[in-house]
Amino acid sequence: MRKLGLGVCAAIIAACFLSVSVNIGAAKAAEPIKIGFVSIFSGRVAMLGEEGSKGAILAAEQINAKGGVLGRNIEVITRDSGGKIEEAVRIARDFVVRDKVDFIMDGSSSRESFAVKEVSRDLKKLTMISFVVTCILASNPALKVRYVALQIGH
Numbered sequence: 001m002r003k004l005g006l007g008v009c010a011a012i013i014a015a016c017f018l019s020v021s022v023n024i025g026a027a028k029a030a031e032p033i034k035i036g037f038v039s040i041f042s043g044r045v046a047m048l049g050e051e052g053s054k055g056a057i058l059a060a061e062q063i064n065a066k067g068g069v070l071g072r073n074i075e076v077i078t079r080d081s082g083g084k085i086e087e088a089v090r091i092a093r094d095f096v097v098r099d100k101v102d103f104i105m106d107g108s109s110s111r112e113s114f115a116v117k118e119v120s121r122d123l124k125k126l127t128m129i130s131f132v133v134t135c136i137l138a139s140n141p142a143l144k145v146r147y148v149a150l151q152i153g154h
Helices: 001-023 047-063 083-096 110-122 135-139
Strands: 032-040 073-079 103-107 126-129 147-148
Touching: 032 047, 032 083, 047 073, 047 103, 073 083, 083 103, 103 110, 110 126, 110 135
Parallel strands: 032 073, 032 103, 103 126, 126 147
Antiparallel strands: none
16 A cells, blocks of 8 residues: 555656646646546445545645645545446546546546546546556557556556
């Protein structure tokens, strides 16, 4: 858990700086940096979402306690995909269109990560996929996707 939390913290900080550097402006200075975290929070693999979101929320709290990123606090919004690809896609779109997130974190299965990656590419949003084992998602240069892949563990 400690390794997971530290890895997620480092990835959040890096992604926040990328997001802020792209979206900085006078009107945005007081608004929080919004991170939409879609994952599985229910069922037999709920630990994917629970553990990943704990790391993201802990990192946000620690960063906010030190003044945020360039004066902006971080807000993590979590939603349960229930392990359904269609729901993960709907949530990712809602994060961008309705919630106006700065970027998306996906802590789901590889199947959902592929789908969320497509949404983020279509909507031109940076996405961090934190739990992926399927190599092509993180290594195929032909995909030309703006995302950060973080592999923790082996």
